[in-house]
Amino acid sequence: MLVTLIFQLCALQTYASTDAPLGSSLALLWCIGNCILYVGVLTFCIIERRWLFADARTGTGINFIPFIKTSITIVTHLVVLLEALIARGVYRALDVRVASVDGALGHLTDRAGTRLARARTHFRNKLLLFCACCCAIELGILALVYSDPVQLALWCLTVPSLVIIRLKHLHHAYHIERLTARFDILREQLESLVADGVSPGRPKPTEATAVPPKAQTSLTRWKMNGPSRPAVIVDCVPLRRMFVAKGTYLTLWHASKDLNGCCVYSQLANLLQNFIQCTCDLYSLYALLYLNQLDDIFAYILSIVATFTALGVVLAACENCKNQVGQMGQLLYKRLHGDEADLLAKMLENFSLLLQHTPMSFSLGGFFDMDFVLLKEIAAAITTYMVIFIQFMPKEDTPTDATTASNSTLANSTATATPE
Numbered sequence: 353m354l355v356t357l358i359f360q361l362c363a364l365q366t367y368a369s370t371d372a373p374l375g376s377s378l379a380l381l382w383c384i385g386n387c388i389l390y391v392g393v394l395t396f397c398i399i400e401r402r403w404l405f406a407d408a409r410t411g412t413g414i415n416f417i418p419f420i421k422t423s424i425t426i427v428t429h430l431v432v433l434l435e436a437l438i439a440r441g442v443y444r445a446l447d448v449r450v451a452s453v454d455g456a457l458g459h460l461t462d463r464a465g466t467r468l469a470r471a472r473t474h475f476r477n478k479l480l481l482f483c484a485c486c487c488a489i490e491l492g493i494l495a496l497v498y499s500d501p502v503q504l505a506l507w508c509l510t511v512p513s514l515v516i517i518r519l520k521h522l523h524h525a526y527h528i529e530r531l532t533a534r535f536d537i538l539r540e541q542l543e544s545l546v547a548d549g550v551s552p553g554r555p556k557p558t559e560a561t562a563v564p565p566k567a568q569t570s571l572t573r574w575k576m577n578g579p580s581r582p583a584v585i586v587d588c589v590p591l592r593r594m595f596v597a598k599g600t601y602l603t604l605w606h607a608s609k610d611l612n613g614c615c616v617y618s619q620l621a622n623l624l625q626n627f628i629q630c631t632c633d634l635y636s637l638y639a640l641l642y643l644n645q646l647d648d649i650f651a652y653i654l655s656i657v658a659t660f661t662a663l664g665v666v667l668a669a670c671e672n673c674k675n676q677v678g679q680m681g682q683l684l685y686k687r688l689h690g691d692e693a694d695l696l697a698k699m700l701e702n703f704s705l706l707l708q709h710t711p712m713s714f715s716l717g718g719f720f721d722m723d724f725v726l727l728k729e730i731a732a733a734i735t736t737y738m739v740i741f742i743q744f745m746p747k748e749d750t751p752t753d754a755t756t757a758s759n760s761t762l763a764n765s766t767a768t769a770t771p772e
């Protein structure tokens with residue numbers, strides 16, 4: 353599968369999708385090799401910090417903004433790789449659990465395989481489009497900005513980490529969309545169960561087939577006042593489908609909880625990196641606009657667009673999955689009207705209570721909920737820090753060369769001179 357191969361090449365998936373011991377071993381070794389390589393890259397950046405991050409204005413010390421952006425990007429890349437190694441078994445168990453649901457969905461509908469194949473194709477096209485856009489953005493930044501050898505070396509050190517960090521968002525969205533596709537099939541089956549006022553598989557009573565009510569006698573009144581007896585199940589196909597649907601939902605719900613637990617540290621590190629990078633880029637963007645230096649402005653804009661696009665993809669996947677489960681609860685609520693002897697109505701009522709008490713949610717260790725509210729909070733926090741940083745921005749430009757300094761001194765002396 354192309355999607356799995358891309359994630360394995362990025363060292364985000366340290367196992368083979370099928371039972372292939374050789375493929376799993378190669379993916380594991382590749383991820384370990386990447387960890388060792390980027391430990392060396394981080395060490396090189398720290399040792400050569402005075403060459404890579406030299407302050408061009410003063411000639412001494414280091415420029416803090418490029419240094420913090422580069423270091424946090426490489427550290428985040430290492431966290432992503434290390435968690436891919438640590439959570440290797442959890443991801444494999446998640447794949448096994450999701451694959452076990454496909455057989456149950458096949459019993460519910462014959463179109464499950466087609467729908468799942470269509471969902472895989474849709475995500476594959478989305479991943480390829482994002483990879484193409486990300487490569488075009490980074491190459492555009494390289495052509496626009498990094499002509500200096502030092503800047504070129506810094507770009508070569510950090511751009512692989514930036515790409516992997518953004519693809520980690522897509523890797524998280526991949527597992528969420530797998531759950532969403534199965535929830536979508538399950539919701540359609542529940543629609544077929546609650547479409548009519550009677551149980552599916554039983555014909556609706558018409559005027560010709562309706563049984564006229566019988567006149568009540570003393571015997572029938574005695575039977576009505578007696579203890580209730582269990583109803584006789586005439587058609588058990590809807591009940592069997594209901595059992596399968598409920599078991600499928602519980603399996604997918606537990607799979608979502610496994611997914612929440614196996615990507616906590618990497619996604620927290622990703623969010624921290626996204627926040628720091630966007631804050632630094634926006635501050636640099638404001639400084640360039642303030643100084644009227646528009647040469648490098650497009651590079652910062654492209655970098656911010658790529659980062660927020662990757663974050664928006666995973667948050668949109670979380671919102672879509674939550675909406676699918678929410679629609680299932682609304683469908684079941686419409687069917688909660690049946691007599692006391694309707695076992696299907698009782699099962700739907702219990703399923704509705706289950707959906708209310710076990711809602712679908714995606715979070716990072718309880719720190720953040722993965723939805724569009726998080727994107728709004730990140731934007732608000734970045735704006736707050738931007739306002740604080742702008743207050744400390746110097747308001748006067750210092751001369752950059754001796755000619756400008758001499759011209760400024762001459763102009764000041766001329767303006768303050770008094771005639772004899």
